[in-house]
Amino acid sequence: MKRASALLCALLITASVGLTGCSGGLKDAYVAAERIPALEEEAATTRFSDAFASDLCVVTDEASFDPGFATSEAAALFDLDDREVLYSKDAFERMYPASITKIMTALVAIREGDLKSRVLVTDDAVITEPGATLCGIEPGDTLTLEQLLYGLMLPSGNDAGAAIAVHIAGSVDAFADMMNEEALRLGATGTHFMNPHGLNDPDHYTTAYDLYLIFNEALKYPVFRQIVGTTAYTANYHNKNSEPVSKTWKGSNWFMTGERETPDGLKVFGGKTGTTKAAGYCLIMASRDDSDKEYISVVLKADSRPHLYDNMTNIISKIVK
Numbered sequence: 001m002k003r004a005s006a007l008l009c010a011l012l013i014t015a016s017v018g019l020t021g022c023s024g025g026l027k028d029a030y031v032a033a034e035r036i037p038a039l040e041e042e043a044a045t046t047r048f049s050d051a052f053a054s055d056l057c058v059v060t061d062e063a064s065f066d067p068g069f070a071t072s073e074a075a076a077l078f079d080l081d082d083r084e085v086l087y088s089k090d091a092f093e094r095m096y097p098a099s100i101t102k103i104m105t106a107l108v109a110i111r112e113g114d115l116k117s118r119v120l121v122t123d124d125a126v127i128t129e130p131g132a133t134l135c136g137i138e139p140g141d142t143l144t145l146e147q148l149l150y151g152l153m154l155p156s157g158n159d160a161g162a163a164i165a166v167h168i169a170g171s172v173d174a175f176a177d178m179m180n181e182e183a184l185r186l187g188a189t190g191t192h193f194m195n196p197h198g199l200n201d202p203d204h205y206t207t208a209y210d211l212y213l214i215f216n217e218a219l220k221y222p223v224f225r226q227i228v229g230t231t232a233y234t235a236n237y238h239n240k241n242s243e244p245v246s247k248t249w250k251g252s253n254w255f256m257t258g259e260r261e262t263p264d265g266l267k268v269f270g271g272k273t274g275t276t277k278a279a280g281y282c283l284i285m286a287s288r289d290d291s292d293k294e295y296i297s298v299v300l301k302a303d304s305r306p307h308l309y310d311n312m313t314n315i316i317s318k319i320v321k
Contacts, residue, residue: 062088072311073301074208081293091209095300098274098282099156101198104179107218109164115146119167125159132158140240150233154249161197186213200278208298228270231256260309265290265320281308
């Protein structure tokens with residue numbers, strides 16, 4: 001069982017810290033004493049102990065939260081300043097992330113790439129799957145990596161994800177390996193990526209808690225905050241014939257575009273939506289209250305877009321109550 005809070009619980013028990021209740025509310029709860037040897041071995045092989053620093057929120061008693069408060073299949077709310085979990089529903093259940101995957105894509109690109117580098121778009125960026133969201137780049141186009149990150153995050157361009165992957169790692173598969181390495185570094189061991197964009201694959205999955213870990217790390221980079229906090233961006237670049245191209249990309253988070261009212265006392269300053277038939281309607285976002293305290297909220301697999309935002313409104317309203 002690769003569950004973050006369960007592993008942390010076992011590690012702290014072995015260190016005589018005395019944390020209890022880490023299995024509360026989980027469907028496959030276990031007797032910690034029977035799992036400690038395996039968890040210690042897992043921690044040593046995945047560098048888990050390095051990831052769980054004192055500045056992370058840890059779910060220790062999911063049973064204390066009302067599961068009916070959210071109608072989506074999974075949801076969570078994390079107070080980044082006080083390191084408190086304010087809500088958690090099935091935060092460790094394996095889920096399809098859809099385009100929320102792109103947060104990890106952006107994180108790896110920012111960590112490993114040069115934002116000003118020129119990227120030649122290859123045939124790998126041609127995405128033909130029905131319903132795939134695209135930013136409209138074509139083979140032969142030349143953009144900067146930074147421009148592609150806007151094309152990745154605002155219109156949720158799967159084509160931009162593939163172009164970034166090939167630029168950074170040489171292939172989509174090699175980039176997915178880098179994504180998985182980064183997930184392990186962060187302690188997100190309930191996660192496995194197969195591609196940089198989130199198109200459905202049975203082996204492409206994560207958890208609400210792991211998405212918190214990934215998003216929390218990405219928010220440490222000012223350029224990431226700038227990109228996910230932007231609602232519209234115009235990219236000027238050149239096509240294969242060296243002709244100028246100009247595209248304006250817009251974000252899709254209703255709280256940021258004004259299509260859904262944010263609860264009084266809160267400001268949403270970034271986030272990422274994701275939707276596929278298998279994943280349902282998903283959203284992760286960052287909010288700030290009037291005291292400048294910051295929060296990460298996650299909703300996974302709502303059954304419609306309006307219900308996605310109903311769930312998210314309910315969850316973030318707990319911040320100001």
